[in-house]
Amino acid sequence: MSESSPIPPRIPTRTLKKGDQGPDVALLYQYLQRFGYFPNPEIRTGNLLHHPAVPFAPEDPTRYDDRMELAVRRFQQQQGLMVSGVLDDSTLLLLNRPRCGFPDDAVAGVDMFVAQGNRWAGEQVTYSFDNFSPDLDPAQQRAAVVAAFGKWSAVTPLTFTEVAVQGDLRIGWYSGDHGDGFAFAGPGGVLAHCFYPPPNGGAIAGDCHFDEAETWSVSLPPNGIDLYTVALHELGHGLGLAHSAVQSSVMFAFYGGPLRDLTGDDIEGIQSVYGARRNWFPLGGTVFNPAVSRNSDGRLEVFVRGLDHALHHKWQVTPNGGWSDYASEGGWVTGPIAVGRNADGRLELFVRGFDGALCHKWQTVPSGGWSDWSSLGGWALNPAVAANADGRLEVFVTGSDGACYHKWQTVPNGGWSDWFSLGGIMAGPVAVGANRDGRLELFVRGTDATLYHKWQTVPNGGWSDWFSLGGWVDEPTVTRNADGRLEVFVVGSDRALHHNWQVTPNGGWSGWASLGGWVAKPCATSNADGRLEVFARGSDNATHHIWQMTPGGSWGGWSSLGSTQLEGPAVGRNQDGRLEVFTKGADGALWHTWQTAPSNGWV
Numbered sequence: 001m002s003e004s005s006p007i008p009p010r011i012p013t014r015t016l017k018k019g020d021q022g023p024d025v026a027l028l029y030q031y032l033q034r035f036g037y038f039p040n041p042e043i044r045t046g047n048l049l050h051h052p053a054v055p056f057a058p059e060d061p062t063r064y065d066d067r068m069e070l071a072v073r074r075f076q077q078q079q080g081l082m083v084s085g086v087l088d089d090s091t092l093l094l095l096n097r098p099r100c101g102f103p104d105d106a107v108a109g110v111d112m113f114v115a116q117g118n119r120w121a122g123e124q125v126t127y128s129f130d131n132f133s134p135d136l137d138p139a140q141q142r143a144a145v146v147a148a149f150g151k152w153s154a155v156t157p158l159t160f161t162e163v164a165v166q167g168d169l170r171i172g173w174y175s176g177d178h179g180d181g182f183a184f185a186g187p188g189g190v191l192a193h194c195f196y197p198p199p200n201g202g203a204i205a206g207d208c209h210f211d212e213a214e215t216w217s218v219s220l221p222p223n224g225i226d227l228y229t230v231a232l233h234e235l236g237h238g239l240g241l242a243h244s245a246v247q248s249s250v251m252f253a254f255y256g257g258p259l260r261d262l263t264g265d266d267i268e269g270i271q272s273v274y275g276a277r278r279n280w281f282p283l284g285g286t287v288f289n290p291a292v293s294r295n296s297d298g299r300l301e302v303f304v305r306g307l308d309h310a311l312h313h314k315w316q317v318t319p320n321g322g323w324s325d326y327a328s329e330g331g332w333v334t335g336p337i338a339v340g341r342n343a344d345g346r347l348e349l350f351v352r353g354f355d356g357a358l359c360h361k362w363q364t365v366p367s368g369g370w371s372d373w374s375s376l377g378g379w380a381l382n383p384a385v386a387a388n389a390d391g392r393l394e395v396f397v398t399g400s401d402g403a404c405y406h407k408w409q410t411v412p413n414g415g416w417s418d419w420f421s422l423g424g425i426m427a428g429p430v431a432v433g434a435n436r437d438g439r440l441e442l443f444v445r446g447t448d449a450t451l452y453h454k455w456q457t458v459p460n461g462g463w464s465d466w467f468s469l470g471g472w473v474d475e476p477t478v479t480r481n482a483d484g485r486l487e488v489f490v491v492g493s494d495r496a497l498h499h500n501w502q503v504t505p506n507g508g509w510s511g512w513a514s515l516g517g518w519v520a521k522p523c524a525t526s527n528a529d530g531r532l533e534v535f536a537r538g539s540d541n542a543t544h545h546i547w548q549m550t551p552g553g554s555w556g557g558w559s560s561l562g563s564t565q566l567e568g569p570a571v572g573r574n575q576d577g578r579l580e581v582f583t584k585g586a587d588g589a590l591w592h593t594w595q596t597a598p599s600n601g602w603v
Contacts, residue, residue: 140218299317
């Protein structure tokens with residue numbers, strides 16, 4: 001956002017119409033000139049393609065003449081207001097709102113996004129931070145900007161990478177006249193500006209400047225101006241979009257509170273410049289129930305049920321690399337596949353067999369070949385597996401009476417105990433987490449639709465009773481924060497994602513909070529930098545995700561990764577830390593997408 005002088009144009013104090021004269025008309029002229037509706041050579045510094053909406057200034061700037069009326073019409077049209085040419089109450093109210101400092105490209109007939117005309121030449125775009133605001137921790141500011149980049153990356157082929165200095169887009173906080181011809185002038189007016197891609201702006205092409213005089217916030221509700229929202233808007237300019245006439249869009253010129261998701265207008269605009277993201281790639285087959293894990297040598301391996309009900313798998317031929325063909329491990333698989341890792345690194349699979357018993361098979365050496373199938377008996381639904389603090393695997397299932405049953409290795413990498421009941425009446429699969437002190441903890445949907453949990457009273461030891469965490473829940477998934485606190489995610493009765501977290505590691509619980517969205521089959525994991533991220537199927541059957549902005553901290557908004565999924569998502573982490581997501585696509589095949597760098601955007 002920009003300013004042509006240290007003191008911004010003041011706002012008229014009353015409504016105006018053609019024929020009026022006086023100081024308020026002069027204030028209206030100054031405002032309209034400042035934002036591109038009358039000739040203003042100063043705003044061409046970073047806007048070489050800009051043309052004023054009205055080519056000639058009024059003969060007398062204190063008189064509301066035909067030219068002033070035309071400029072007001074163009075302003076109303078650009079902002080999606082009723083077009084009258086009168087500075088009415090609704091138009092005056094809009095003038096008083098904080099806004100982006102970049103001029104409007106108010107071309108007659110525009111009623112949606114405007115693609116300004118310049119773009120970055122390639123799909124790899126770098127950015128750097130020149131400085132940070134003292135209002136927030138630098139990590140919070142970086143996370144908000146990275147999340148905003150992620151929104152634009154999710155819908156275009158662009159990949160954004162931070163560099164130490166001299167990125168394509170350079171981001172910083174400044175006060176007053178800061179040397180680019182667009183001085184800031186204090187809180188409540190112009191919030192920020194970002195210059196278009198080259199050649200517009202010359203040496204300052206891509207620069208994004210935020211007014212240090214504002215109080216910046218990353219919390220919801222914000223305690224000041226929401227940095228995420230303003231960054232999302234300004235980066236749109238830095239990629240080549242002008243202001244939109246759609247008031248609900250991110251690229252609307254005026255700030256109206258938090259808006260952390262791109263709208264259809266924004267997406268259509270940016271894709272008119274760069275095209276749509278090509279971010280899912282096929283791995284073939286006709287698959288069911290995908291599950292993924294990582295070998296001891298770092299190679300991801302994905303397991304599926306085939307059309308023949310046998311278990312099939314494929315794996316990276318090198319860590320972080322390409323993929324093998326499918327291989328069959330036989331068997332008769334019904335339902336989900338659970339994958340555990342032994343203390344010595346060997347993967348072990350657990351499935352419900354054709355007779356309803358739990359069957360398993362394991363790698364005979366770490367990262368190597370596989371044993372035959374072997375039955376662990378019982379009557380088992382929805383197996384889940386976790387490793388105890390001492391490395392012994394423990395598997396949990398729903399029994400024929402609806403209770404939770406478990407059995408465990410008697411020694412690490414060794415044989416198995418008998419089945420034992422943990423009680424309860426389960427109305428869905430169990431999710432297993434490991435506390436920071438190593439105690440396993442179970443989460444299930446009860447028959448009353450609330451979430452129940454029970455936990456080992458000591459690491460590797462016995463179990464507590466079941467206790468309710470309340471709510472109305474379905475499809476629980478659990479992971480652990482960077483500081484060791486467990487966090488559980490569920491689908492609520494409103495189909496939004498809800499979460500509940502330990503207030504201290506190994507301790508009590510916060511209570512439920514909504515993360516919004518409309519989701520199914522959530523899957524929670526953590527990034528290489530410790531930030532939690534949840535992937536789920538949205539109402540459009542595409543894969544959507546949401547992530548913490550800082551480790552253990554607040555959450556951003558939902559973003560779509562696209563693609564139609566019938567099953568999944570399943571998420572693994574590459575040896576280099578990059579997350580990789582697998583789903584069953586609309587064609588029945590396995591598809592995948594991945595982060596381009598650890599804790600970063602997606603291909």
